[in-house]
Amino acid sequence: MPSKSLKIIVCIKQVPAVPDMKIDPATNTLVREGVPCILNPWDKIGVEEGIRLREKYGGEVTVITMGPPQVKQAILECLAMGADRGVILSDRAFAGADTITTAYTLSVQIKKMRYDIIICGRWSMDAETGHVGPHLAELLGIPQICYVKKVDVDIDGTRVTAHREVEKGVEIIEAPLPVLLTVMKDLNEPRIPTLKGIIDSRRKEIRVINSSELGGDMNKYGLKGSPTCVKKVFPPTLRKPKMILQGDPKEVVESLVQILLRERII
């Protein structure tokens, strides 16, 4: 058992549940309103791992997110799983943020908090950049371990040992606390909230923080503060189809195989 209790922060994000998102033609950003949303699957793994670490070593788990008011739903889900409290950074000024701007916004709040371990998802389902974790670790000046598949805290609560995916296979790596981890899907199997968990979650604290309360540099928030922007969208160009076969399956297969053999494709 580590000698001190762990302060764990899990960064979570709500994402559109659909595989292909709609784009707002005015701003070239993702349409998030009116779309069914879920807790980003990798972040659910992160929350589960945070809770497991707390159960094993003692401490507390705070979930934090930046997003529109409806993200409360995702926070409630984490609290029902067993996280201790939630923080929502929500303000019109934060909308349209790119990854570095999102990480900056989170970092302003996290710098005011105490933490030993910060957990992010390997990436979020709607963008799959995986940038926010490493950005955040840098802005906080702490080490990072990405692509974590297993994690342990050492006996005196000062270091973590993690198994992480690398190209060659798996690397076992050690880092001092505080540390930021990004987690893979095979790290754990997230629990399903119990009825008691759901009832308890209603009594847990959720802080909603706007930009004036958050402070920080207003020039670095939202669409305005983002260094990158989508200038233009256009339909993908398709190669020209050469031949379409349809009709009786037997005949179609017959012709296809003939062509493949004749053209020496197989």
Add this chain to the structure above:
Amino acid sequence: MWGDTIKEITDLSSYKGVWVFAEQRDRRLKNIGLELLSVGRRLADKLKEDLVAVLLGDEVDEFVDELSAYGADKVILVENELLKRYTLDAYVKVLAELSLKYKPSILLIGGTLEGRELAPRLAARLGTGINSDCTDFDIDEEGYLVQIKPFGKLMAEILCRTRPQMATAKPNIFKKLEQDRSRKATVVREEVNISPEEIRTKVIKVIEKTNNPYENIENAEKIVAGGRGLGSKENFKLIYELADVVGAAVAGTRSVVDRGWLSAKQQVGQSGKIVAPKLYIAVGLSGGAYHKVGMQNSEVIVAINKDPVAPILQMATYGVVGDLFKIIPLLIEKLKNSLTFKEGNRKYDEKRS
């Protein structure tokens, strides 16, 4: 911090040159760096600026010739014992110091697992924006880097107003240039101060993975890929069977990987692997933009889909409109007969073992 940097950059023209991070591992230069030199060459020519390869390691100057043969005008070389193996802290530190000193306009990094953790951390240190997994680049009229990647059902052009303009791109997106051994890059050697204490993570052990030939899709000459149209994990046995007959690896879409029907290593597309086999057989997959970028450079695409307006049929070399559950079993049977004749199976088994 970038808010401040934006204001500082009143003169974007002080940022010059296209940089490519030349990844090396285990005494070998990785292909990804050479591939990025190819697109970097195009960008540098358009800008009329230098193409610079940045090489970190220990005793790696033997790679300089290769980097110039593949297009670099200049190689910045940093050799240090502590750079022998990749570590995030040391590599970020060195790349950040070099960037601050030389002010490149563009910095491209391979979208490998390591590149994908290094690049965003470096971007935050430099206070600049970054894009992941771009599928193409260009230069616009004002000299900005245009970063292209899929976005929803469309493609997006993304610009960055801070410098350097940073992006990652996956292996296999760009083709290496033909080697030109007569090219000679200028070599700049740089010293950096790093101490072991600055490397905060310590690698204790590496467990190497074993390869499953079905999953080795990046090097396969033939691939059979399945999509959500297969309907279940069990039905993928049809795909494996077809793959056995033609001697192919097995791949799929994100939808099927998310459902656990295939392993993540088998995903083709924006967030999976980029492949360019001689033959890509697409079965029951729609061919959305995110999937397309991963397989559009296949030589021959055969698509089987029951929806006549599915995008995959609009790009296939040979498109078959029909129910895969009727077509594939017939195709397997027909091919078995024809190929036994050609002894295709045996050849494939040899290649696989």
